[in-house]
Amino acid sequence: MTDAMTGAALRGAVDLSALRGRSAAPAAPAAVPGAPGSAPALIMDVTDAMFPQVLELSRTVPVVVDLWAEWCGPCKQLSPILEKVVTELAGRVVLAKVDVDANPQLAQGFRAQSIPLVVALIAGQPVPMFTGAVPEQQVREVFDQLLQVAAQNGVSGTIDVDGAAPAEEPAEPELPPLHAEAFDAIEAGDYARAATAYEQALAENPRDADARAGLGQVRLLARVQGADLQAARDAAAAAPLDAEAQFAVADLDLAGGHVDDAYARLLDLFAALPQEERGPVRERLLELFGLIGDSDPRVIRARGRLASLLF
Numbered sequence: 001m002t003d004a005m006t007g008a009a010l011r012g013a014v015d016l017s018a019l020r021g022r023s024a025a026p027a028a029p030a031a032v033p034g035a036p037g038s039a040p041a042l043i044m045d046v047t048d049a050m051f052p053q054v055l056e057l058s059r060t061v062p063v064v065v066d067l068w069a070e071w072c073g074p075c076k077q078l079s080p081i082l083e084k085v086v087t088e089l090a091g092r093v094v095l096a097k098v099d100v101d102a103n104p105q106l107a108q109g110f111r112a113q114s115i116p117l118v119v120a121l122i123a124g125q126p127v128p129m130f131t132g133a134v135p136e137q138q139v140r141e142v143f144d145q146l147l148q149v150a151a152q153n154g155v156s157g158t159i160d161v162d163g164a165a166p167a168e169e170p171a172e173p174e175l176p177p178l179h180a181e182a183f184d185a186i187e188a189g190d191y192a193r194a195a196t197a198y199e200q201a202l203a204e205n206p207r208d209a210d211a212r213a214g215l216g217q218v219r220l221l222a223r224v225q226g227a228d229l230q231a232a233r234d235a236a237a238a239a240p241l242d243a244e245a246q247f248a249v250a251d252l253d254l255a256g257g258h259v260d261d262a263y264a265r266l267l268d269l270f271a272a273l274p275q276e277e278r279g280p281v282r283e284r285l286l287e288l289f290g291l292i293g294d295s296d297p298r299v300i301r302a303r304g305r306l307a308s309l310l311f
Contacts, residue, residue: 033251041085042159046096048105054096058121062150062158063094064129064143067110067117069101073132075116081136082118085143090157092147096121122150176201182214191222217293223248224255236265241272247284254288262288263302282306 017113019211046054046065066082068075079097085087086095100107100115110119110126118129127149129142150156175183178201185194198215201208232248239245245270263285270281285306 018216034229042091043083043095044094044097046098046106048103051106055121055124057094057159058156059123061092061094061159062146062155063096063121064146065096065098065110065119065121067098067100067107067112067115067119069099069115072115077133078116078118078139081139085136085139089143091144091160094159104281120146120150122153122155124148179210179214182218186218186221191218191225194218195222213290216287219287220251220255220291225250227252229256241269243269243273243277243280246281250284250288254291259292259296259298260302263298265303267302267309270306282310 039047044054054065055067057063064082064086066079068079082095085095100109100112100188110117114131116133117131120127120129127146129146130138134142136179137148147156174180178197182194182197185191185197195215195218198218201211202215205211207308227248229249229252232245232252236242236245236249246265250262250265251258254263266281266285270278270285273281287300289303292299294300294303
Protein backbone atom coordinates (compact mmCIF):
# COMPACT_ATOMS: atom_id res chain seq x y z
CA MET A 1 0.00 0.00 0.00
CA THR A 2 2.72 2.48 0.95
CA ASP A 3 4.83 1.61 -2.09
CA ALA A 4 1.84 2.05 -4.35
CA MET A 5 1.02 5.40 -2.77
CA THR A 6 4.51 6.81 -3.24
CA GLY A 7 4.63 5.36 -6.75
CA ALA A 8 1.86 7.87 -7.51
CA ALA A 9 -0.09 6.28 -10.35
CA LEU A 10 -1.71 3.03 -11.53
CA ARG A 11 0.03 3.22 -14.89
CA GLY A 12 -1.31 0.44 -17.08
CA ALA A 13 -3.78 -0.69 -14.41
CA VAL A 14 -6.32 2.11 -14.69
CA ASP A 15 -7.35 3.78 -17.93
CA LEU A 16 -9.40 6.94 -17.43
CA SER A 17 -8.78 8.36 -20.89
CA ALA A 18 -12.19 7.34 -22.20
CA LEU A 19 -13.88 9.26 -19.41
CA ARG A 20 -12.00 12.55 -19.75
CA GLY A 21 -13.77 13.88 -22.81
CA ARG A 22 -17.37 13.45 -21.73
CA SER A 23 -19.16 16.75 -21.63
CA ALA A 24 -22.63 15.93 -20.33
CA ALA A 25 -21.92 17.02 -16.81
CA PRO A 26 -22.75 19.85 -14.42
CA ALA A 27 -20.40 22.83 -14.39
CA ALA A 28 -19.13 22.27 -10.86
CA PRO A 29 -18.90 18.77 -9.35
CA ALA A 30 -18.91 20.17 -5.82
CA ALA A 31 -22.52 21.24 -6.29
CA VAL A 32 -23.70 17.68 -6.86
CA PRO A 33 -25.80 16.47 -3.91
CA GLY A 34 -24.02 14.01 -1.71
CA ALA A 35 -25.16 11.29 0.65
CA PRO A 36 -27.94 12.20 3.09
CA GLY A 37 -26.63 14.18 6.03
CA SER A 38 -23.21 14.72 4.47
CA ALA A 39 -21.61 17.97 3.37
CA PRO A 40 -22.43 18.23 -0.36
CA ALA A 41 -19.10 19.87 -1.15
CA LEU A 42 -17.13 17.06 0.38
CA ILE A 43 -19.07 13.87 -0.36
CA MET A 44 -20.59 13.38 -3.79
CA ASP A 45 -22.46 10.65 -5.64
CA VAL A 46 -20.68 10.60 -8.99
CA THR A 47 -21.88 9.24 -12.33
CA ASP A 48 -20.08 8.38 -15.54
CA ALA A 49 -21.10 11.72 -17.07
CA MET A 50 -19.83 13.77 -14.14
CA PHE A 51 -16.37 12.27 -14.09
CA PRO A 52 -14.51 14.85 -16.22
CA GLN A 53 -15.40 17.49 -13.61
CA VAL A 54 -14.18 15.22 -10.83
CA LEU A 55 -10.85 14.88 -12.65
CA GLU A 56 -10.64 18.66 -12.93
CA LEU A 57 -11.44 19.09 -9.24
CA SER A 58 -8.51 16.77 -8.40
CA ARG A 59 -6.15 19.51 -9.59
CA THR A 60 -7.23 21.57 -6.58
CA VAL A 61 -7.72 18.92 -3.89
CA PRO A 62 -7.17 15.14 -3.78
CA VAL A 63 -10.35 13.28 -4.70
CA VAL A 64 -10.90 9.87 -3.09
CA VAL A 65 -13.05 7.60 -5.27
CA ASP A 66 -15.06 4.97 -3.38
CA LEU A 67 -16.33 2.26 -5.74
CA TRP A 68 -19.19 0.42 -4.03
CA ALA A 69 -22.51 -1.37 -4.59
CA GLU A 70 -25.69 -1.77 -2.59
CA TRP A 71 -25.26 -5.53 -2.33
CA CYS A 72 -21.65 -5.25 -1.04
CA GLY A 73 -21.42 -5.90 2.72
CA PRO A 74 -17.79 -4.73 3.14
CA CYS A 75 -18.69 -1.52 1.28
CA LYS A 76 -21.24 -0.72 3.98
CA GLN A 77 -18.48 -1.08 6.58
CA LEU A 78 -15.90 1.01 4.76
CA SER A 79 -17.97 3.84 3.27
CA PRO A 80 -19.03 5.39 6.62
CA ILE A 81 -15.38 5.43 7.73
CA LEU A 82 -14.34 7.20 4.52
CA GLU A 83 -17.11 9.76 4.95
CA LYS A 84 -16.13 10.39 8.56
CA VAL A 85 -12.45 10.95 7.76
CA VAL A 86 -13.18 13.15 4.75
CA THR A 87 -15.61 15.29 6.76
CA GLU A 88 -13.04 15.76 9.52
CA LEU A 89 -10.47 16.95 6.99
CA ALA A 90 -12.79 19.91 6.32
CA GLY A 91 -12.19 20.57 2.65
CA ARG A 92 -8.70 19.17 2.15
CA VAL A 93 -10.05 16.02 0.47
CA VAL A 94 -13.23 15.26 -1.49
CA LEU A 95 -14.98 11.87 -1.54
CA ALA A 96 -16.52 10.74 -4.83
CA LYS A 97 -18.85 7.75 -4.34
CA VAL A 98 -19.37 5.56 -7.40
CA ASP A 99 -22.13 2.93 -7.53
CA VAL A 100 -20.51 0.40 -9.87
CA ASP A 101 -23.84 -1.11 -10.89
CA ALA A 102 -25.22 2.26 -12.01
CA ASN A 103 -21.94 3.44 -13.57
CA PRO A 104 -20.38 0.55 -15.48
CA GLN A 105 -18.02 2.75 -17.49
CA LEU A 106 -16.35 4.06 -14.34
CA ALA A 107 -16.16 0.55 -12.93
CA GLN A 108 -14.50 -0.58 -16.16
CA GLY A 109 -12.18 2.43 -16.22
CA PHE A 110 -10.92 1.66 -12.73
CA ARG A 111 -10.86 -2.11 -13.48
CA ALA A 112 -12.85 -2.80 -10.36
CA GLN A 113 -12.56 -6.57 -10.19
CA SER A 114 -13.62 -6.54 -6.55
CA ILE A 115 -15.18 -3.94 -4.26
CA PRO A 116 -14.91 -1.90 -2.19
CA LEU A 117 -12.09 -0.40 -4.22
CA VAL A 118 -10.69 2.98 -3.15
CA VAL A 119 -8.52 5.00 -5.51
CA ALA A 120 -7.43 8.62 -5.15
CA LEU A 121 -7.07 11.17 -7.93
CA ILE A 122 -4.27 13.74 -7.79
CA ALA A 123 -4.09 16.23 -10.67
CA GLY A 124 -6.10 13.81 -12.79
CA GLN A 125 -3.83 10.84 -12.08
CA PRO A 126 -5.07 7.73 -10.20
CA VAL A 127 -3.28 6.70 -7.02
CA PRO A 128 -4.06 3.32 -5.41
CA MET A 129 -5.22 3.33 -1.80
CA PHE A 130 -6.75 -0.03 -0.80
CA THR A 131 -9.13 -2.83 -1.74
CA GLY A 132 -11.62 -4.30 0.71
CA ALA A 133 -12.80 -3.13 4.10
CA VAL A 134 -9.98 -1.89 6.35
CA PRO A 135 -9.90 -0.58 9.93
CA GLU A 136 -10.40 3.13 10.60
CA GLN A 137 -6.85 3.59 11.86
CA GLN A 138 -5.45 2.20 8.62
CA VAL A 139 -7.76 4.47 6.62
CA ARG A 140 -6.44 7.48 8.53
CA GLU A 141 -2.83 6.45 7.91
CA VAL A 142 -3.42 6.11 4.18
CA PHE A 143 -5.16 9.50 4.05
CA ASP A 144 -2.12 11.04 5.76
CA GLN A 145 0.09 9.53 3.05
CA LEU A 146 -2.31 10.77 0.38
CA LEU A 147 -2.07 14.36 1.60
CA GLN A 148 1.74 14.15 1.60
CA VAL A 149 1.84 12.79 -1.97
CA ALA A 150 -0.68 15.41 -3.10
CA ALA A 151 1.40 18.22 -1.60
CA GLN A 152 4.53 16.87 -3.32
CA ASN A 153 2.63 17.08 -6.61
CA GLY A 154 1.40 20.63 -6.01
CA VAL A 155 -2.17 19.70 -5.05
CA SER A 156 -2.75 21.25 -1.62
CA GLY A 157 -5.85 23.44 -1.97
CA THR A 158 -9.09 23.27 -0.02
CA ILE A 159 -12.74 23.70 -0.91
CA ASP A 160 -15.28 25.84 0.87
CA VAL A 161 -17.43 23.45 2.88
CA ASP A 162 -20.44 25.78 2.83
CA GLY A 163 -20.28 27.20 -0.67
CA ALA A 164 -18.63 24.17 -2.25
CA ALA A 165 -16.32 26.41 -4.27
CA PRO A 166 -12.57 25.91 -4.46
CA ALA A 167 -10.76 28.22 -2.09
CA GLU A 168 -8.72 30.83 -3.89
CA GLU A 169 -5.00 30.36 -3.71
CA PRO A 170 -3.10 33.31 -2.23
CA ALA A 171 -1.88 35.53 -5.02
CA GLU A 172 1.81 35.14 -5.66
CA PRO A 173 3.75 38.36 -5.08
CA GLU A 174 4.66 40.11 -8.29
CA LEU A 175 8.28 39.68 -9.32
CA PRO A 176 10.49 42.77 -9.41
CA PRO A 177 11.01 43.89 -13.02
CA LEU A 178 14.58 42.62 -13.35
CA HIS A 179 13.66 39.27 -11.79
CA ALA A 180 10.70 38.99 -14.17
CA GLU A 181 13.01 39.76 -17.09
CA ALA A 182 15.42 37.06 -15.93
CA PHE A 183 12.61 34.55 -15.52
CA ASP A 184 11.33 35.23 -19.05
CA ALA A 185 14.86 34.83 -20.40
CA ILE A 186 15.28 31.49 -18.62
CA GLU A 187 11.98 30.29 -20.08
CA ALA A 188 13.33 31.22 -23.51
CA GLY A 189 16.65 29.46 -22.86
CA ASP A 190 18.54 32.76 -23.06
CA TYR A 191 20.80 32.33 -20.02
CA ALA A 192 23.09 35.20 -20.98
CA ARG A 193 20.19 37.67 -20.89
CA ALA A 194 18.98 36.19 -17.60
CA ALA A 195 22.45 36.58 -16.09
CA THR A 196 22.61 40.19 -17.22
CA ALA A 197 19.25 40.92 -15.56
CA TYR A 198 20.35 39.32 -12.28
CA GLU A 199 23.67 41.16 -12.38
CA GLN A 200 21.81 44.45 -12.80
CA ALA A 201 19.53 43.56 -9.89
CA LEU A 202 22.58 42.89 -7.72
CA ALA A 203 24.16 46.16 -8.80
CA GLU A 204 21.04 47.96 -7.59
CA ASN A 205 20.78 45.90 -4.40
CA PRO A 206 23.86 43.85 -3.40
CA ARG A 207 21.79 42.19 -0.63
CA ASP A 208 19.28 40.71 -3.08
CA ALA A 209 19.67 37.05 -2.12
CA ASP A 210 17.19 35.86 -4.74
CA ALA A 211 19.13 37.61 -7.49
CA ARG A 212 22.39 36.15 -6.24
CA ALA A 213 20.94 32.63 -6.18
CA GLY A 214 19.35 33.13 -9.58
CA LEU A 215 22.60 34.36 -11.07
CA GLY A 216 24.43 31.28 -9.84
CA GLN A 217 21.76 29.03 -11.30
CA VAL A 218 21.73 30.59 -14.75
CA ARG A 219 25.51 30.59 -14.90
CA LEU A 220 25.47 26.88 -14.13
CA LEU A 221 22.77 26.25 -16.73
CA ALA A 222 24.77 28.15 -19.33
CA ARG A 223 27.92 26.18 -18.56
CA VAL A 224 26.30 22.74 -18.80
CA GLN A 225 24.10 23.51 -21.81
CA GLY A 226 25.04 21.12 -24.59
CA ALA A 227 27.92 19.59 -22.60
CA ASP A 228 28.88 15.94 -23.14
CA LEU A 229 29.35 14.28 -19.75
CA GLN A 230 31.52 11.42 -20.97
CA ALA A 231 33.78 13.74 -22.96
CA ALA A 232 34.08 16.02 -19.93
CA ARG A 233 35.01 13.08 -17.68
CA ASP A 234 37.60 11.86 -20.17
CA ALA A 235 39.18 15.32 -20.35
CA ALA A 236 39.23 15.63 -16.57
CA ALA A 237 40.81 12.20 -16.15
CA ALA A 238 43.51 13.12 -18.67
CA ALA A 239 44.33 16.39 -16.90
CA PRO A 240 43.71 16.02 -13.15
CA LEU A 241 45.20 19.45 -12.33
CA ASP A 242 43.44 21.35 -15.13
CA ALA A 243 40.96 23.54 -13.28
CA GLU A 244 38.68 24.13 -16.26
CA ALA A 245 38.43 20.42 -16.99
CA GLN A 246 37.56 19.65 -13.35
CA PHE A 247 35.09 22.57 -13.23
CA ALA A 248 33.22 21.12 -16.23
CA VAL A 249 32.66 17.75 -14.54
CA ALA A 250 31.77 19.33 -11.20
CA ASP A 251 29.15 21.49 -12.91
CA LEU A 252 27.62 18.48 -14.64
CA ASP A 253 27.65 16.46 -11.42
CA LEU A 254 25.91 19.23 -9.50
CA ALA A 255 23.34 19.76 -12.24
CA GLY A 256 22.67 16.01 -12.20
CA GLY A 257 22.16 15.90 -8.44
CA HIS A 258 25.55 14.39 -7.53
CA VAL A 259 26.34 17.19 -5.11
CA ASP A 260 28.88 15.39 -2.91
CA ASP A 261 30.79 14.21 -5.98
CA ALA A 262 30.99 17.76 -7.35
CA TYR A 263 32.29 19.17 -4.07
CA ALA A 264 34.76 16.32 -3.53
CA ARG A 265 36.25 16.79 -7.00
CA LEU A 266 36.90 20.49 -6.46
CA LEU A 267 38.18 20.04 -2.91
CA ASP A 268 40.63 17.39 -4.13
CA LEU A 269 41.76 19.79 -6.83
CA PHE A 270 42.11 22.61 -4.29
CA ALA A 271 44.29 20.39 -2.10
CA ALA A 272 46.51 19.34 -5.01
CA LEU A 273 47.17 22.80 -6.48
CA PRO A 274 49.91 25.20 -5.40
CA GLN A 275 48.76 27.99 -3.09
CA GLU A 276 48.89 30.66 -5.80
CA GLU A 277 46.56 28.67 -8.13
CA ARG A 278 43.81 27.90 -5.63
CA GLY A 279 41.82 31.13 -5.91
CA PRO A 280 39.58 30.21 -8.86
CA VAL A 281 38.81 26.82 -7.31
CA ARG A 282 37.76 28.43 -4.05
CA GLU A 283 35.53 30.88 -5.92
CA ARG A 284 33.86 28.09 -7.87
CA LEU A 285 33.29 26.12 -4.67
CA LEU A 286 31.66 29.11 -3.00
CA GLU A 287 29.44 29.60 -6.03
CA LEU A 288 28.34 25.96 -5.97
CA PHE A 289 27.77 26.12 -2.20
CA GLY A 290 25.37 28.98 -2.80
CA LEU A 291 23.33 26.93 -5.26
CA ILE A 292 22.57 24.29 -2.66
CA GLY A 293 22.30 26.46 0.46
CA ASP A 294 24.43 27.03 3.52
CA SER A 295 22.19 24.91 5.77
CA ASP A 296 22.46 21.79 3.62
CA PRO A 297 24.53 19.06 5.36
CA ARG A 298 26.52 18.46 2.17
CA VAL A 299 27.54 22.10 2.05
CA ILE A 300 28.39 22.11 5.75
CA ARG A 301 30.67 19.08 5.29
CA ALA A 302 32.36 20.56 2.24
CA ARG A 303 32.85 23.94 3.93
CA GLY A 304 34.46 22.16 6.86
CA ARG A 305 36.94 20.42 4.62
CA LEU A 306 37.66 23.65 2.72
CA ALA A 307 38.35 25.43 6.01
CA SER A 308 40.76 22.69 7.08
CA LEU A 309 42.60 23.01 3.75
CA LEU A 310 42.81 26.78 4.11
CA PHE A 311 44.14 26.77 7.65
